[in-house]
Amino acid sequence: MAGPRNILITGGTSGIGLALVDRLSKRHRVLVTGRKISPALEAMIVQRPDLDFLALDQSQPEKITKTLTSYLEKKKWDQIHNAVLNAGTGFVGDPVHETSDKIAQTIAVNLMANIELSHCLFPYLQKTKGKLTFVGSTARKGAKNFSSYAASKAGLHGFARALKEEWRNKVAVQILHPGPTKTDMHEKAGLKLGMIRHLFASPEAVAHMIENSMGRNRFSTKMTSFQYWGGNHLLGRGLR
């Protein structure tokens, strides 16, 4: 499809989501969600009239779909071309120290809210034969000190695979798995990174690979700095 699209991006207040918002809102109408608007996103919204923010806390999955549908109605969006479900959270540390509340929050934000959102978005995406893109993680295959986060992303991968079959010929589904990326997620999760952070991909590089994958027909792709420098960002034409 050529021309401006209606695009929803969750967790677009910082990191990978914000870098993707920056890329896509130059050419498309973008609705961003997150817990609270960030100064960086606010500055972007001032410059771009087709960029908009809705506060949506995914730790309460049962409440978000009503808030989203009411807002879409108010905004007069009855169709969506692309939705990128990117918001995510996690805990880093020995699993025995992870509280039940933190485990529940990780599963709610990374898995349950995305299941609720995808059901709610289906009628909007079906109208355009659009695409739903989940942001997973390479940690889904198992990562020390990230066990419930890894489980939430493995669950998301399984859900995406099932949804792809359910929605076949109606709405395309894909899940993209970034590797370690230079965002604040690790610190928010309780991990202090040292020099190793320099080896991580930048959020801009990952956003570039996400945009290219959104324009291609691959169900699942890994996105690490290795893939980036191997030329992944040169594949695809991005979103027209």
Ligand SMILES: NC(=O)c1ccc[n+]([C@@H]2O[C@H](COP(=O)([O-])OP(=O)(O)OC[C@H]3O[C@@H](n4cnc5c(N)ncnc54)[C@H](OP(=O)(O)O)[C@@H]3O)[C@@H](O)[C@H]2O)c1
């Ligand atoms: N960084 C990495 O190494 C890495 C690797 C693989 C996959 N990923 C995935 O990439 C995605 C983006 O992460 P990032 O690295 O860009 O981290 P980030 O900068 O922390 O961004 C995460 C986004 O999700 C939002 N979010 C967190 N909890 C939320 C909640 N309860 N309700 C609504 N929004 C919430 C955050 O908003 P707040 O600012 O309000 O928290 C922020 O906008 C996540 O799904 C993450 O799992 C990251």
